[in-house]
Amino acid sequence: MLGAPHASAAVGTEAGGFRVLGGPDGNLRIAAWGYWPAEVISAFGLDAPAAAQALGRSSVFVFDSKELKPQGAEGQEAIRVLFRVLARLSFAKGSIVRGNAMTCMQLSRLLRECGADGRIEFTDN
Amino acid sequence: MGSAEDEVTKVIYGFYDALDDLLRSRGTSAMIEIWHHTDYATTSHPFGSWARGWTEVNVNWEEAAAVFGVYQGHATRSDRIGGIHDLKVVVVGDAAYGTGIYKSKLYMSDRQLDLSLNCTNIAHRIDGVWKIVHHHSDQAPPEWQAAIGRMVEAGHS
Numbered sequence: 001m002l003g004a005p006h007a008s009a010a011v012g013t014e015a016g017g018f019r020v021l022g023g024p025d026g027n028l029r030i031a032a033w034g035y036w037p038a039e040v041i042s043a044f045g046l047d048a049p050a051a052a053q054a055l056g057r058s059s060v061f062v063f064d065s066k067e068l069k070p071q072g073a074e075g076q077e078a079i080r081v082l083f084r085v086l087a088r089l090s091f092a093k094g095s096i097v098r099g100n101a102m103t104c105m106q107l108s109r110l111l112r113e114c115g116a117d118g119r120i121e122f123t124d125n
Numbered sequence: 126m127g128s129a130e131d132e133v134t135k136v137i138y139g140f141y142d143a144l145d146d147l148l149r150s151r152g153t154s155a156m157i158e159i160w161h162h163t164d165y166a167t168t169s170h171p172f173g174s175w176a177r178g179w180t181e182v183n184v185n186w187e188e189a190a191a192v193f194g195v196y197q198g199h200a201t202r203s204d205r206i207g208g209i210h211d212l213k214v215v216v217v218g219d220a221a222y223g224t225g226i227y228k229s230k231l232y233m234s235d236r237q238l239d240l241s242l243n244c245t246n247i248a249h250r251i252d253g254v255w256k257i258v259h260h261h262s263d264q265a266p267p268e269w270q271a272a273i274g275r276m277v278e279a280g281h282s
Contacts, residue, residue: 035180035181035184069174069176069181069184070176070181070184070185070188071184072180072183072184072187073187100172100173100174101172101173101174101270101274102170102172102174102185102188102189102192103174104274105172105188105192105273105274105277106188106191108274108277108278109191109192109277112277112278112280117278
């Protein structure tokens with residue numbers, strides 16, 4: 001359907017995964033959940049930064065981390081790849097939907113490390 | 126060798142020594158050592174949310190160490206950040222639990238943050254060795270959590 005948002009198939013399982021939801025308006029929403037196994041980390045490290053590259057000046061980016069658990073070193077690095085891309089791009093608004101407080105602090109730390117902390121704010125929904 | 130109750134008491138005090146190490150940027154090796162690395166290990170911390178299985182439990186402690194890597198209040202202090210009080214231990218076969226109150230003080234740049242939380246720790250004896258398999262604390266008050274969140278965002282305490 002012309003103009004309808006398009007979602008990637010969910011990558012991973014109920015225990016850990018992500019889904020990319022893009023739209024014709026250039027907006028991007030990435031939902032992530034659980035604790036990621038190696039195959040999810042690999043896919044996220046490729047799919048999420050690639051999707052972010054399509055963000056335009058008027059685009060809105062949302063990272064829904066409500067159900068995401070704190071990630072290990074490899075998972076954090078995959079998220080850093082995304083945040084480094086976001087730090088270089090121009091888009092209208094970026095937000096992270098918060099859930100697990102420890103995850104929120106991990107993402108906050110990663111944003112700061114990647115120089116993206118001024119670009120993305122935390123929201124409750 | 127002391128009684129099982131003495132051994133578990135020592136393990137639980139060791140857990141809080143390891144926690145103090147972690148919070149003071151002295152590494153996570155003591156915390157890793159105090160746990161049995163089992164898939165039934167579980168932990169919940171003052172920020173809430175469960176970690177289940179050793180992989181997730183370990184990630185939580187590593188993240189806690191990273192969070193407090195930006196805490197600067199220990200630079201000029203010689204006292205402990207926190208410790209367990211009123212610890213009571215009960216041993217039932219190869220399992221044991223301890224209940225107590227964790228009290229801590231953080232010296233932030235603008236004020237002192239005090240915390241007092243009920244905690245439960247469960248130890249399991251495997252091959253004669255008591256180690257932690259479960260840690261649970263009450264959630265910290267929202268204002269305490271918010272102050273730690275601000276510290277992480279700012280990158281300093």
